[in-house]
Amino acid sequence: MRTRLAGLLLISVLFMNTAFADVPFQGHAEFDEEYNSELDKNMYTGKTETLEKRDIIEMTVSQVLDGTFSLEGDEFFAEVTSDVVGDKGVIIPKGTMAHGIITQTSEAKRLGRDGHLSLSFDYLVTPDGREIPIEGHMSTKLHPIKAATKIIATDVGYTAVGGLAGGLFAVQALGLEAAIASQGYTVAGGAALGSTIGLGMALYRKGKNVLIAPGDEIKVRILSDVELPVYRDEALKQKELIYPGLDIRIANILYEKDPFGEVNTITLSLSISNMSKKAISGMDLALMNDYNAIYNPSIFGDTKLLFSQLKPGDRYAGKISFAVSNVKQSFWLIVNDRATNKPLAKISLDNAYKNVSKDVKKRNDKMRKGKKNFYKEEGPFDI
Numbered sequence: 242m243r244t245r246l247a248g249l250l251l252i253s254v255l256f257m258n259t260a261f262a263d264v265p266f267q268g269h270a271e272f273d274e275e276y277n278s279e280l281d282k283n284m285y286t287g288k289t290e291t292l293e294k295r296d297i298i299e300m301t302v303s304q305v306l307d308g309t310f311s312l313e314g315d316e317f318f319a320e321v322t323s324d325v326v327g328d329k330g331v332i333i334p335k336g337t338m339a340h341g342i343i344t345q346t347s348e349a350k351r352l353g354r355d356g357h358l359s360l361s362f363d364y365l366v367t368p369d370g371r372e373i374p375i376e377g378h379m380s381t382k383l384h385p386i387k388a389a390t391k392i393i394a395t396d397v398g399y400t401a402v403g404g405l406a407g408g409l410f411a412v413q414a415l416g417l418e419a420a421i422a423s424q425g426y427t428v429a430g431g432a433a434l435g436s437t438i439g440l441g442m443a444l445y446r447k448g449k450n451v452l453i454a455p456g457d458e459i460k461v462r463i464l465s466d467v468e469l470p471v472y473r474d475e476a477l478k479q480k481e482l483i484y485p486g487l488d489i490r491i492a493n494i495l496y497e498k499d500p501f502g503e504v505n506t507i508t509l510s511l512s513i514s515n516m517s518k519k520a521i522s523g524m525d526l527a528l529m530n531d532y533n534a535i536y537n538p539s540i541f542g543d544t545k546l547l548f549s550q551l552k553p554g555d556r557y558a559g560k561i562s563f564a565v566s567n568v569k570q571s572f573w574l575i576v577n578d579r580a581t582n583k584p585l586a587k588i589s590l591d592n593a594y595k596n597v598s599k600d601v602k603k604r605n606d607k608m609r610k611g612k613k614n615f616y617k618e619e620g621p622f623d624i
Contacts, residue, residue, distance in 0.1 A: 285472060285476070286471045286473055288330070288470070289468050290332045290471050292375075292463055294464060295463065297461065297462055298463065300461055301567070302318075302319045302455055306360075306453040307451070308452070311343050313343055314342065318338050320336060320338055321334070321337040322458060323569075330474070331471065331474075332470070332472070333365065333469065334367065335591065337365050344361045357451055358380070359380040360378070361376075362375060362376070363376070377462065378462050379459050379460065379462065458609070479571065479592050484519075484576065484586040487513075488516070489511060489574065489586065489588055491590065494509055494594055494597055495601065496605045496609055498608070508562040509560065511574075512556075512557070512558045513551060513556065515553060520551065520552045521550070521585075523561060525578075526546075526574065526575070527575050528572045528575070529573050530567075536563045536566075538562065541564070545560075546559045546561045547561060573588060573589050574590065
């Protein structure tokens with residue numbers, strides 16, 4: 242019985258395979274031009290602007306690029322850190338991703354020659370998913386004349402310091418009387434010996450290796466003109482979460498240094514009106530970046546709001562600071578619900594930043610552009 246049943250099943254399978262072997266799978270895919278046209282209308286103004294040759298785009302890399310370990314041909318991504326604005330509006334919004342390739346890499350060498358990295362960029366991926374071909378370039382390599390001048394100046398410094406140290410040693414070792422009796426020849430001899438040692442150190446001195454890390458801002462130069470559509474202001478607004486009765490307004494956003502001199506603190510000027518049914522405190526506030534990392538209030542800033550409680554019906558105006566890993570990222574101010582450990586409200590700092598005064602924006606730009614030579618700090622005899 243089992244053998245007969247198995248035979249019937251096998252025949253049925255063979256029949257089905259034969260019957261449907263010549264029947265193609267049918268279906269279709271439609272390109273909805275009307276939908277895409279509506280999307281374009283909501284996203285763009287209908288105007289275009291030219292991203293011109295030699296224009297500069299500010300970016301930060303998404304991974305560490307090290308002149309010692311990175312290889313030519315390695316791919317990486319970088320993120321645009323500031324809106325690229327033309328005469329008619331924004332043409333490349335903050336948060337746009339750029340695809341890059343390492344085109345040249347060199348380790349540090351003796352004689353004080355620094356390492357370098359050269360990067361090229363071939364396309365952008367906008368927040369709405371569009372891929373835009375570009376030609377861009379960035380290099381840490383100095384012009385040959387400038388590099389040579391830097392090396393010579395450093396080597397002369399080594400030689401001069403060595404000569405001074407040698408002269409002082411001769412006076413201390415042989416005494417001032419010996420220097421006078423020899424009419425200064427002992428000092429000169431010590432200086433010459435010290436200069437020789439200093440020159441040897443200069444020749445043996447190794448340059449610095451390059452390290453570009455996430456958060457470091459690089460400037461990418463465009464190599465050819467690109468025609469781009471202009472975005473609508475409304476299309477670039479970040480989505481927010483509003484909690485009924487809780488009104489939080491960000492009046493100002495400042496980038497500040499922490500006690501160690503690093504620009505990694507964001508200070509917000511807030512006005513809060515709590516007409517909801519929940520009580521909140523400063524400890525419920527936090528910043529969340531676009532990778533969902535959470536940053537709690539800093540104790541090095543104004544702590545009045547941090548230790549305050551706002552009951553239903555209360556209002557508050559003041560400042561609160563947050564220490565973050567990279568002030569150039571996109572952030573949301575969130576109000577956390579202690580019961581569910583989920584955000585009650587999310588307010589976009591990017592949206593609020595559009596209303597910050599030009600003077601504050603200039604100050605913030607100056608603060609965050611304090612760096613960059615991109616070189617590792619290494620000793621003169623590092624191998």
